Amino acid sequence: MNAPCVRVPREAGEETRERLVDAGLFDGDRQIAVEDGDIYVPVVDADAVPADLAVVDRATGGRSQQTTPADLLDEPPTYERLGDIVVIDEDDPQRARAVADAVVASDVPCQTVLNRASKVTGEYRVREWERLAGESTETVHREYGHGFLLDPTTVYFSPRLATERHRVVEQVQPDERVLDMFAGVGPFAVPTASRGAEVVAVDANPAAIPYLRENARRNGVADRLRAVEADVRSVVDRDGDGEGDTEVDYRDWADRLVANLPHSADEFLDTAVAVAGDDCVLHYYDIQHEDDPFGPGARAIRAAAAASGDDYDVTVETERVVRSYAPHELNVCLDVRLRR
Numbered sequence: 001m002n003a004p005c006v007r008v009p010r011e012a013g014e015e016t017r018e019r020l021v022d023a024g025l026f027d028g029d030r031q032i033a034v035e036d037g038d039i040y041v042p043v044v045d046a047d048a049v050p051a052d053l054a055v056v057d058r059a060t061g062g063r064s065q066q067t068t069p070a071d072l073l074d075e076p077p078t079y080e081r082l083g084d085i086v087v088i089d090e091d092d093p094q095r096a097r098a099v100a101d102a103v104v105a106s107d108v109p110c111q112t113v114l115n116r117a118s119k120v121t122g123e124y125r126v127r128e129w130e131r132l133a134g135e136s137t138e139t140v141h142r143e144y145g146h147g148f149l150l151d152p153t154t155v156y157f158s159p160r161l162a163t164e165r166h167r168v169v170e171q172v173q174p175d176e177r178v179l180d181m182f183a184g185v186g187p188f189a190v191p192t193a194s195r196g197a198e199v200v201a202v203d204a205n206p207a208a209i210p211y212l213r214e215n216a217r218r219n220g221v222a223d224r225l226r227a228v229e230a231d232v233r234s235v236v237d238r239d240g241d242g243e244g245d246t247e248v249d250y251r252d253w254a255d256r257l258v259a260n261l262p263h264s265a266d267e268f269l270d271t272a273v274a275v276a277g278d279d280c281v282l283h284y285y286d287i288q289h290e291d292d293p294f295g296p297g298a299r300a301i302r303a304a305a306a307a308s309g310d311d312y313d314v315t316v317e318t319e320r321v322v323r324s325y326a327p328h329e330l331n332v333c334l335d336v337r338l339r340r
């Protein structure tokens with residue numbers, strides 16, 4: 001049977017598939033085909049495909065021969081893929097067990113099934129997990145052409161932020177100096193270095209740093225990415241000895257800052273302003289009430305810039321809703337230019 005497919009060169013296949021999944025356009029009921037170096041990704045609505053992608057009509061096989069977890073349960077489950085880990089979010093232990101068993105018995109490629117057992121908590125933003133199948137909780141997750149080794153039981157990682165991270169990374173120019181203030185295992189920092197930027201990536205979680213270094217290595221950017229295990233406040237000199245507490249003082253250093261610690265990024269704005277160079281873009285993540293999602297962040301950034309004593313021109317260039325976080329609460333990003 002013929003179906004609309006996006007045709008891209010094989011090397012762009014995974015990135016394109018993820019982009020179409022994010023846009024809700026990927027047709028998971030049909031098979032992806034490969035022919036003559038091109039990949040054909042089936043889509044549910046040809047008219048909604050972004051104009052930069054070519055859509056062709058092509059014969060594709062249905063996926064009915066594949067057993068999905070939904071085929072094995074009365075009520076279809078919701079699950080998420082993190083590399084070869086399947087993540088579920090079930091409160092009822094019986095239902096959790098049934099979903100895990102269905103995932104394992106299905107054709108979903110999966111080594112381990114983890115159930116969310118708490119919210120993301122603590123300084124390191126790691127949740128508790130219940131392991132329902134498999135042994136290893138370490139995996140390699142692919143995002144927009146990069147592979148990230150990680151263990152969600154020891155470090156923060158959310159595959160749901162892929163599109164947002166890509167939006168930010170696409171703005172990076174070669175030779176920029178970029179500080180990722182809360183880098184985790186590197187999903188902003190590594191692709192940023194791949195764009196040719198010099199990156200300093202900081203995280204306070206000791207478990208995140210070996211993954212960050214390994215991810216820089218396996219994606220070929222170890223020479224452009226310095227991973228620092230520290231409280232990010234220590235990248236500027238606070239004791240006045242002429243050096244930052246991380247050996248290098250990054251005051252006035254950055255062309256771009258990424259601050260993805262949404263619940264408390266405002267506590268680090270004095271550091272952000274201190275690290276900002278003469279013309280610097282700050283990507284500031286926040287969680288706020290839907291009635292005024294951008295106002296508190298913008299006001300906090302202006303206040304920090306004014307308190308720095310430098311004469312900053314502060315311009316909010318983009319206000320973006322990343323996702324809904326809780327009822328009436330939004331996870332947002334402000335792209336803010338600080339110009340001295």
Ligand SMILES: C[S@@+](CC[C@H](N)C(=O)[O-])C[C@H]1O[C@@H](n2cnc3c(N)ncnc32)[C@H](O)[C@@H]1O
Binds near residue numbers: 123156158181186204
């Ligand atoms: C929400 S996660 C974001 C990680 C990464 N940017 C991502 O998108 O996956 C926030 C990270 O900030 C780190 N963190 C928390 N407080 C910190 C601090 N004072 N200095 C540096 N890193 C910190 C946590 O360990 C965690 O990895």
